Amino acid sequence: QVEEELKAACARQAGQLREMGRRERLLRAELRRAGEQLESFKTQVMQVCSPSAAGSTGKSITEQQVIEKVRQICDESQQSHEREKCLQEELSSRLTKEKEVSADTEVLKNSLQELQ
Numbered sequence: 001q002v003e004e005e006l007k008a009a010c011a012r013q014a015g016q017l018r019e020m021g022r023r024e025r026l027l028r029a030e031l032r033r034a035g036e037q038l039e040s041f042k043t044q045v046m047q048v049c050s051p052s053a054a055g056s057t058g059k060s061i062t063e064q065q066v067i068e069k070v071r072q073i074c075d076e077s078q079q080s081h082e083r084e085k086c087l088q089e090e091l092s093s094r095l096t097k098e099k100e101v102s103a104d105t106e107v108l109k110n111s112l113q114e115l116q
Contacts, residue, residue, distance in 0.1 A: 045066050049069040049070070
């Protein structure tokens with residue numbers, strides 16, 4: 001009876017080992033696919049950010065290159081927003097001055113008409 005129990009325990013452990021092996025193979029396949037997807041994503045990002053830098057050299061793109069390019073784009077975007085804000089303020093200021101000049105012109109025109 002002990003021998004039967006040992007055989008059953010060995011069979012269970014063998015089944016568990018097979019299952020663990022199957023899971024390991026699945027995980028390795030998923031890891032490989034994730035790596036391929038990451039490489040594809042990095043290439044796509046670099047193609048969008050800098051078409052001349054991606055794909056044409058035949059070299060693998062590093063995470064650092066992608067990070068630097070995204071950071072550069074973020075900086076450029078921030079500068080663009082700041083420039084837009086300055087231009088909006090300048091436009092607003094010019095519109096205000098134009099209204100003042102227009103009002104002054106109207107006052108001058110009315111004064112001239114009164115003098116005539």
